[in-house]
Amino acid sequence: MSFVEQFRDAGPAWLAPVRRAAIQSFVDSGFPTRQNEDWHFTSTAAIAETEWVPLRDASGQVQADDLAPFMLGLDAPRLVFVNGRYTPALSALGRLPGRIRVLDLAGHWGEPIVEKYFGAFAPFGRDAFTALNTAFAIDGAVVYIPAETIVEKPIHILYVTDSEAAKGVTHPRTLIVAERHSVSTIIESYVSLGDATYFTNAVTEIQVMDGARLDHYRIERESERSYHVGTTEVRQGRDSRYHSFSFATGGALARVNLYTVLGGEGGETLMNGLYMLDGTQHIDHQTRIEHAAPNCASREVYKGIMDDASHGVFNGKVYVHPEAQKTDGKQTNNNVLLSETARADTKPQLEIFADDVKCTHGATVGRLDDVALFYLRSRGIGVELAKTLLTYAFAADVLERIDQPEVRQALEALTLERFVGGGAELVAA
């Protein structure tokens, strides 16, 4: 059944016209092709040519113990979705401070904040996947951090897809509103139990109001046979800080879009990320930082490690509006290829329409440093371990930038596990 045949009007009255417009937009545009500049290195054919079955029910098979590997060692409030549906038995919110609200979307379409923000930042007109998500989203997480509220513990939103999900598609929709001068940390995880072929088409909308700080960790560890497209649209207020980290290791094909607009003076954006691929994996990050107000700063460091016949893509755009004077932007993307057949494409772009700005960018694609490799070997370390150490060291440089200590340790451990098989003392202070 094609996406168009799947379409049904559902939800409250305000939503119906939005969904109809979204599906119409998808009908008009179709899936993007490689002629589209933003999709030059990534083919959507495998997604477009599969007849995906919409998943509507959480599997009853998943037990709390199954989720342990994805908890990042955190004792954090969590909202768990299985096969796209909120699963209260696996969720644990505990006592959240103040008037913080952490809700499942399916049960709260009538909430004023949902009506106000659903579709407010993620325009479906320019992105077919966002259009599909808007037309079909049935569940997801809604997080509302009230003004002046400081949330100590990270809030973990966990989207799990299990082995019953073969040929299934979910459209998780996440909405995060961080009111003025609030401080919070949100982790959004996409993970698999089993190795089913399925398609996750996620959209996250985030508003970081004046003076607020939001640390946002996006972790994509889906099955190596899965397909993942995730778009995050952020809007930042005056003096706001949005710090994001994208950790992506999963999927046959994963496309991560991360867009922010610095809409008020004095805002700050940090976008860091690490992608690690092997086999025939394809992971594509597309980031855009839009400086729409003066005196804002953005920093971006993405690192990629490609092994076997995998293909990593980074396309980062920094766009400076004419009024965004005194913009301070720095963007870096470094890639290391571990095999002859691995491939990396990187395209950092600056588009500057203001005259008093300081913006730099740089990108590299290379192999492990021969001199460092010889140095390690000259101390008796075998060539395989030496390569592993250098690969980990390459990744560690960006992991070290994670502010939240527990999340940093968890992601360092995941990276170590992948390359070294443990050994926490490797991590330099």
Add this chain to the structure above:
Amino acid sequence: MLDIHDLHATVGEKEILRGISLSVGAGEIHAIMGPNGSGKSTLAQVLAGHPAYEVTGGSVTYDGEDLLAMDPEERAQKGLFLAFQYPVEIPGVSNVYFLRAAYNAIRKSKGLGELDPVEFLDFVEERLHLVDMDADMLRRSVNTGFSGGEKKRNEIFQMAVLEPRLAVLDETDSGLDIDALRVVADGVNKLRRPDNATIVVTHYQRLLNYIVPDFVHVLVNGRIVQSGGKELALELEAHGYAGVPA
């Protein structure tokens, strides 16, 4: 212990070592001196197995085995150590992990058990004082952000931990002030034993005031043109390399 016979080596198309012969016995310290570009550092790198250099002729026998047939890690496991002229920075790998990996790789090659992190920490902390370094350097990334002197001391510290049979010090004195030079030389002297040997590669005589060689060899244009006792170093200091036969 080490027999180098008519060694030739090239980098790219260029021949740098043009027939070097040298024998080093247990307990001996040999100094190799020579002007810039004479091939001193190349000799050190070739002994350690740097893949950028191609050996085009001659032989190197180490404890009766063909050294040139061994991978760099195998040479290290058999007790060869090169103190680098330019120690390499490895951001993201802590000194202590690096050293333990090296130490355990060497132990493993000898059929010995590996030390766990706690045992290893006790062992290395005791060695730190040898080069006057603080324990907090163990947690820092290998050579990252180290001053020139700290990097050189770290090389000698690694030597103190790995306890090589044959140490090759490649311009370990370059870039050191006199205090750091003393610390480094003291470390080397304390590690000296009747069953190990040291080759000191240097441009200047200065280091040899502190590490006193048994033999001095002068390398010019890829060949040893003169050999003698420690007094040869003083002559070179007084008259420069201009006076040596080319």
